[in-house]
Amino acid sequence: MRHEQPSEGALAALFCLRCHARNAARLAYRCPDCGGILRVERPLPAGRRWRTSDFVSERVTLGEGGTLMRKVRPDLLHERFHGQLYVKDETRNPSGSFKDRLVAAAVSRALALGAPGIVCASSGNAGAAAACYAANAGVPAIIVCPESTPEGKVAQIAAYGATFHRVPGDYSRSFQVGIELAAESGFANVTTTYQNAYGVDALRLVGQEILDDLSGNVPDWVAVPTSSGPLVHGVWQGFSDWSVQVPRLVAAQSEGCAPIATAFREGLQDVSPWPAPHTLASGISDPLASYPDEGSLTLSLVHATGGQGVAVPDAMILSAMHDLARRAGLFSEPTGATSLAAMRQLFDDGLIGEDDTIVCLVTGNGAKDYAAWRTADGQV
Template identity: 40%
Template structure:
């Protein structure tokens, strides 16, 4: 059975092939499943001038549950580039998606496939952004959503999910506990799991659209490096796969190197890269202000190993930054470019600064950084650098205050 341009699923570990259905891992070995397309058919169609990016997605736009996700701005960040010592920097503003994060892309695809397969209930484990996206897109599709989040999830993200009518439940312990519970309950009670790790093969396909958009926005030019904040890492793999497919079909001249950046307090993939290991080990005790990427991969370290392989295949690298550097970079984005992002989004800028200073990255490189979530998502961790003073309704009071600020 084929659906749209998809022909089946293939295990990235053992290579076994499987039909398109609600399946979450390889029945033969438990490996990650990847969606396979009819590339010959797509290439033939594109050669006739009928180029449609939808051909490389599980479903055409007309069959997807949508709230207008995608087509986010790509901002040329000249002021921030000068601060960092870089000639060319682009920022892909994924926080401009309908629910405020990049998760709208994979969740839209996951919920759409759930509808296609006749599923009635959706379940997800999320550190917050995926929870909001799943709640919104399930509401849009008229499906019940059960959302499991770690107990440390910011109140803003919990309230956003509740606003869409989802059943939101906080689970004790780190994100990995929520992941394990969603997997167990979903399988036992027949709920369609759209957790955007690699458990659902269809969700990651939505992440590829970031690559397709950037390719159009840059008029076919390929960045030398694409920086992506990573927890489990499907966004990085999705962007890389998107560029690989564009190159395979003759639309892109190259595939960018991928830089997967983590927070020091939760960095299993980065540590494996830096220690030159072939396999990722889980982190049992994640602790960082970058909650959106605080995924210790406990119980599914193979996801991290898959991401590690992708990073190395691209010629890129992985590293981590501490919370102080993340806070500083968050401030740079806001004050230099007017972009207010959550801490997870700022890790790339913090690490880019360090790599430019060390010489790992050349100042002449063209870099794109993915800004994954809006700052309003995680206000409790925002450091504004000051308070808003209160004055009476008198012009003299305002002038005095402004003059005092100028003297300081």
């Protein structure tokens, strides 16, 4: 028998992080009282760990999550590093990125609440995930992406048969168009910023998986490629759920679009929009123009854990991408390699101990951006 909704916590409340209001489960994207960011509140499962079926229905799931985390040679970080270096390979998700986790949960909740279809604004990976999961569930999908979206991601979206709009301007413009199309169509908005709380909620599994893979030991650092930052939130939530120390979280960004890392460097608590994104790491090319408060939420988690916001040049990202392939057998797009590039920078800056334990999340498959690999082959 196929279920329309996850097996547990289906009616979890929505909690506003600004005014602390609680609302019943529904398709809501911001607090109706104050416009604040919403977080799903759900009780811990009795006597067991979280599992995918707590968030994703049988109708929707494609086997997302539970991705491989493996130890790699420490000199992949630096020749003087003698600690433990792990990569969590999110490229193994069904459509090739960690976005499958959010989308699967958001689509599951949308269908349970009666939505006739979905809309997703994306820089590429979330759009591919949304188109993929909509095709599997048999519902229509509208995908909105910037004109600069890599062709590999565009081809993937087209293959799944979604209605596709390429929008002039950066990702923030696509984000606004997505809101408009969701309102016009009545479809659920499954955009994977903090826009859809049900999608963000499922990312707590990432933190729990890291903890379980390390047999309950807490790493010193977890590095996360970051746009608005729901994956940072997921790692934080996953460790917090089990009342253990949260590792130092690193929000890794490109110098060409670094609103969170810049605010961190300047000692600020609030993030300002980035004026003109320009980076090969298209998956994190988000200026946060319409929702800088989402960046501020992520920044607060970085501060709370004693972590770092780090911006690295594209050349370092390409070098990390190249080395992941040649020295660890991991085919990543630029965004996914930003985590390793950021940790190399922190090691060079003397902020990482030579014997620390580090986890780098690699978030997207290299097949999504062959043009970047042509650049890497020419420069590295």
